Ligand SMILES: O=C(O)CCC(=O)C(=O)O
């Protein structure tokens with residue numbers, strides 16, 4: 001099995017520690033400015049070419065588009081053409097997955113991810129990410145792609161923590177990581193188009209130890 005660069009693992013250990021202790025961590029992704037610029041460009045081009053679809057809430061038969069609850073537009077990365085930036089992003093997420101599995105024994109075994117764009121006026125009301133009917137999402141990850149974000153642009157991620165709310169600015173390169181089953185969060189209304197890649201590490205469906 002190929003080893004990941006020691007530097008990446010070293011950088012991610014504090015993220016694993018913080019996640020274990022508090023259920024959330026905010027860090028820098030470690031992706032180069034070129035990769036971040038390409039990912040931002042891809043997300044905005046998909047939006048401009050109407051290749052993003054309004055995101056739904058609920059599962060299975062109950063899926064509904066409710067823009068007042070959730071106003072982002074998405075496209076799964078699996079439905080996008082491969083590119084060097086996508087590979088770099090997925091490699092960085094694989095490093096994170098490996099570090100979390102090694103240090104916290106979370107049994108993460110797959111990663112699902114989509115681009116998301118919140119146009120002005122869009123947000124996502126308070127929720128947790130794990131579905132009741134399909135409890136596989138274990139760790140949520142959001143990579144922000146807004147190179148020109150400024151205070152006043154809105155679209156902060158608000159984590160509702162025991163000590164009170166914590167807002168994360170959606171600046172390019174910032175990575176928010178949190179437990180999918182327990183951290184209540186919301187996206188505050190965006191005032192400018194807000195681009196991101198959102199993903200979930202899932203545990204395997206048939207792990208007998210977790211039944
Ligand atoms: O983009 C964010 O900051 C969070 C998005 C989110 O909560 C979700 O897609 O479930």
Ligand SMILES: [Fe+2]
Pocket residue numbers: 127128129185
């Ligand atoms: Fe969420």
